[in-house]
Amino acid sequence: MDILHFYSIPLHTHNISPINTHTLNTPSSHTLNTNMKTQSNNPLLLIKLLTLHSLLVLSASQDFDFFYFVQQWPGSFCDTRHGCCYPGTGKPASDFGIHGLWPNRKDGSYPSNCDSSNPFDASKISDLMSQMKSDWPTLSCPSSEGLTFWGHEWDKHGTCSESVLDQHGYFSTALNLKTQINLLQALESAGIHPNGSEYSLTSIRDAVKEASGYTPWIECNTDSSGNSQLYQIYLCVDSSGSGFVECPVFPTGSCGSSIEFPSF
Secondary structure (H helix, E strand, O other): OOOOOOOOOOOOOOOOOEEEHHHOOOOOHHHHHHHHHHOOOOHHHHHHHHHHHHHHHHHHHOOOOEEEEEEEOHHHHHOOOOOOOOOOOOOOOOOOEEEEEEEEOOOOOEEEOOOOOOOOOHHHHHHHHHHHHHHOOOOOOOOOOOHHHHHHHHHHOHHHHOOOOOHHHHHHHHHHHHHHOOHHHHHHHOOOOOOOOEEEHHHHHHHHHHHHOOOOEEEEEEOOOOOEEEEEEEEEEEOOOOOEEOOOOOOOOOOOOEEEOOOO
16 A cells, blocks of 8 residues: 555545546646636637536536545554654544545546646635544654645545535535544444454444444555554445445455454
């Protein structure tokens, strides 16, 4: 797994093909903007170009069927060859942290980087900062406060859900989803503790399903010794971001039958 994941600038770990809407056979934002400037003396043409640009962005942001809501265990991020760095606020809580809220399609593909004209703006989530640092922390090196991580999540994934969630709505929705399912509590209630012990994949999956009502996808990575460990837990969310649903498709990949749950 590349170091640029989870609490840093994460890359998708599931093996499904991204579709960059900028590569479709449609006028690019750069082309449209250039035309707007050169044809600014023609008000009617300018209005048409602006309308076309808006329609292209809206079409891209509506092109998904559901979300993956992904949370990760910090102990598994740190317990690799790459290690981790605590943010300036200190060591995060020993709890699952949000990785992202990712629009996906039922055929297994996903849109990405849908609107370069609407970049991440931290001022739009200023009221969420305290909760973001707590529930969506960064452990990338060098140490940072999370803005780069959150900006990546918005630019790559959030812009593809603009038809239903603006920037504030995107992040507040993810934070709210985390409050609806306490993954660590669900696992510990089933006798699964982050103490370096090994547990079966089935027991982990069943514990999350028992608590949430929905079947999760479990993803593993390997520690510095090459042992399989609990890394990420995926749950699916409807296309409005309002609640959990059964996943229409899962990512590819597999865990061993016995999985380590490292401490943090």
